[in-house]
Amino acid sequence: MKKKLNKKVIRIIILLGVVFLVFNVLNSRNNVEEVEVRDYMPNKPMVKIFEGGFEGAGTVEVIDKISGEFYQKKSFDTGTVGVSVYQVAKKSYKLVYRDGENKKVEGNYIDKKSNLDLILLRAPIKKGVSWINPDDSTYKIISVDEKIKLIGKEVKAIKLRYRKDGYEYYIYFAKNLGIVRIDSEMGESRLKEVKYDVESYLEKLNK
Secondary structure (H helix, E strand, O other): OHHHHHHHHHHHHHHHHHHHHHHHHHHHHHOOOOOOHHHHOOOOOEEEEEEEOHHHOOEEEEEEEEEOOEEEEEEEEOOEEEEEEEEEOOOEEEEEEEEEEEOOOOOOOOOOOOOOOEEEEEOOOOOOOEEEOOOOOEEEEEEEEEEEEEOOEEEEEEEEEEEEOOEEEEEEEEOOOEEEEEEEOOEEEEEEEEEOOHHHHHHHHHO
């Protein structure tokens, strides 16, 4: 009788242990913070200074306007200015407007009619997720926690592989900054400095 009782007690303990383990696993999954695409857009106006790139000339990107889920970027490179507008929602990070190689730019492009619809990053943010854009460019998430050196410290980034017309690039997104690095056969473009005095920086560039 005692042996039978001990066996029942042991079974009950094992059953309770299994239930407790399953509960903890399910609960931990529910408590995992969902990573949203909008976490990887610039979180405020800023000046992003890149080193490397084409012929090592470097690039300056100025995020001078953020409105809701849209933000505007002006890229200064070898005497010309390119303007891009991005739409960043919960599920997708899109390039929706581009006007390249201008000598002079306007203040606001966010309200202009979209001339592109290219997804740069999409949910779910998981390794292996891929997609094809209308321009036949292909993207694939290679890593969601890639460790890279950025402005003197190590950070985690999303690493994408981008292919188009026989060319291949690796693009890195960091939280609150957007794209911070691009690697290709032609070289590497890497963010080396971030400034937040946007208006004064634009005044200097326009002189």
